[in-house]
Amino acid sequence: MQGEWTGELAGPDVWVTCRELIPASSVFAFLAEHREALFPAGMFADMYPSRNGRPSMPPQxxxxxxxxxxxxGLSDIETVQELRCDLRWKAACGLGLYDTAFDSSLLAYFRRRLSRSADPQRIFTAVRAVVAETGVLKGKTRRALDSTVLDDAVATQDTVTQIIAAIRRVAREVPGADEVAAAVCTAHDYADPGKPKIAWNDEQARAELVDALVTDAIRLLAALPEREHTPKAADALGLLALVADQDVEPAEDSDGRDGRWRITKGTAENRVISTVDPEARHVHKTRSHKQDGYKAHLAVEPATGIYTAVAIRPGSGPEHHEAAVALDLLADDDQETDLDLFGDTAYGSGQASAALLAREHRLFFKPAPLTTAVAGGFSLDDFAIDTTAGQVTCPA
Known part of the structure; x- marks a missing residue:
C-alpha cells in the first residue's frame, strides 16, 4: 500500500536550517521549494492499488x-549515499538531517511500478508544468542538445534463432496457427526453442538450414487465412514476415522466384536484432564502437540543469537521427524562438539547421571535420564561394 508523507523528520529540517547554503537557482532548491506541488500524494495512487500490506516509502x-x-547519472547505491551524506539531496527530497534514507532496492521497485503504470512519463510532465508555472527558465535562452545510448538487456539474435522464435510466437499467438505450422513447417521441430542439430561448421549445412527456415516462414504466412487479428497476433505475424526477409536474399543462381534463399552479405539497415524486444537496434556512436539498444535524446538548460525535453527512440534510422529528433525536442519548448543551441556535429545537418534558423534560433554546433575527395586534394575551405554571384572558384 502507498505510504503517506506525515511531515515527521529525523532531525532538523535541512531546507529550513541550511537554505542559504544551497544555490537558489539549483535543481535542489527547485525541488525543495516545489516538491509537494510537483508530486502530490494522489499522483501515485494508481501505482499502489492495494490497501493491504506494509506502507511503502512515500512516493514523493x-x-x-x-x-x-x-x-x-548515478547508480541506485550512489543515489542513496548522496541522500545520506549530501545536505542538498536531503533538502530536495524532504529528509531530516539525521535521516539515513532507505535501501537502494526501493528505487528499482519504484521505477518498475512507474514504467508499468498507465503514465510512465508523469514525473517529467509534472516537472515541466511547475517549471512553466514558476518561470524558472524565464530569460534563460540556452539549450544543450545531446544523446546517449541505452543498452538493452536482451541478447542479439542471429537469423536462425530469430526465425525459429518468430514461428513459435505465431503458433502461440495466432488462433489455429499451431496446427498449420505442424502441417507446413518441416525444417525444425518448433516445439523445441533451441537451434537445430546440424554441423554448424559446415557452410553448406548452414545455408540449407537458412533456406529451409525461410521457406517454412513463407509457407506458414501463406497458409494462414486472412482475417482480423488481435494486436498480439498481428504483431507476431508482422515480426515473422520481417525477420524472414531482413537477413536473406535469393540464392546465388536464383531469380528470386524459385524459393531458394541465402544469408545476405552485410547487415540490413534498421535490422531487428531480437524477437524479445523488436524495437531494439544496433547503435553506432562511432564507426568502431557498436552497442545494442536505444538512444535517449535530451534538451537541457545548462545553468539550472533542468531537462526541457526528453525522448527515447530506436538507435538507427534517419527519422531517429539526432538532428531529426532535435526538431521534436525544441518544438515543445516554452520559448519557441530566439534560443542559443549547443550540440555536437550530429545536430548540424543542413536540413535541421535550416529548420532551426527559420525558427530564429542561434546555432553553436561543432562543425564536421573537412574532408577531401581524394588524398591530398582540396577541401571546401579551399574554394572561393560567392553566394551573391552564384560562383565557385577552384583553387587549382
Missing part, C-alpha cells in the same frame, strides 16, 4: 530522488 521522496538520480 522516491520521485524526487529518481529525478536527481537521472540528472546526475
Amino acid at each position: 521522496i522516491l520521485a524526487a530522488a529518481v529525478t536527481l538520480q537521472a540528472l546526475h
Whole structure:
C-alpha cells in the first residue's frame, strides 16, 4: 500500500536550517521549494492499488530522488549515499538531517511500478508544468542538445534463432496457427526453442538450414487465412514476415522466384536484432564502437540543469537521427524562438539547421571535420564561394 508523507523528520529540517547554503537557482532548491506541488500524494495512487500490506516509502521522496538520480547519472547505491551524506539531496527530497534514507532496492521497485503504470512519463510532465508555472527558465535562452545510448538487456539474435522464435510466437499467438505450422513447417521441430542439430561448421549445412527456415516462414504466412487479428497476433505475424526477409536474399543462381534463399552479405539497415524486444537496434556512436539498444535524446538548460525535453527512440534510422529528433525536442519548448543551441556535429545537418534558423534560433554546433575527395586534394575551405554571384572558384 502507498505510504503517506506525515511531515515527521529525523532531525532538523535541512531546507529550513541550511537554505542559504544551497544555490537558489539549483535543481535542489527547485525541488525543495516545489516538491509537494510537483508530486502530490494522489499522483501515485494508481501505482499502489492495494490497501493491504506494509506502507511503502512515500512516493514523493522516491520521485524526487529518481529525478536527481537521472540528472546526475548515478547508480541506485550512489543515489542513496548522496541522500545520506549530501545536505542538498536531503533538502530536495524532504529528509531530516539525521535521516539515513532507505535501501537502494526501493528505487528499482519504484521505477518498475512507474514504467508499468498507465503514465510512465508523469514525473517529467509534472516537472515541466511547475517549471512553466514558476518561470524558472524565464530569460534563460540556452539549450544543450545531446544523446546517449541505452543498452538493452536482451541478447542479439542471429537469423536462425530469430526465425525459429518468430514461428513459435505465431503458433502461440495466432488462433489455429499451431496446427498449420505442424502441417507446413518441416525444417525444425518448433516445439523445441533451441537451434537445430546440424554441423554448424559446415557452410553448406548452414545455408540449407537458412533456406529451409525461410521457406517454412513463407509457407506458414501463406497458409494462414486472412482475417482480423488481435494486436498480439498481428504483431507476431508482422515480426515473422520481417525477420524472414531482413537477413536473406535469393540464392546465388536464383531469380528470386524459385524459393531458394541465402544469408545476405552485410547487415540490413534498421535490422531487428531480437524477437524479445523488436524495437531494439544496433547503435553506432562511432564507426568502431557498436552497442545494442536505444538512444535517449535530451534538451537541457545548462545553468539550472533542468531537462526541457526528453525522448527515447530506436538507435538507427534517419527519422531517429539526432538532428531529426532535435526538431521534436525544441518544438515543445516554452520559448519557441530566439534560443542559443549547443550540440555536437550530429545536430548540424543542413536540413535541421535550416529548420532551426527559420525558427530564429542561434546555432553553436561543432562543425564536421573537412574532408577531401581524394588524398591530398582540396577541401571546401579551399574554394572561393560567392553566394551573391552564384560562383565557385577552384583553387587549382
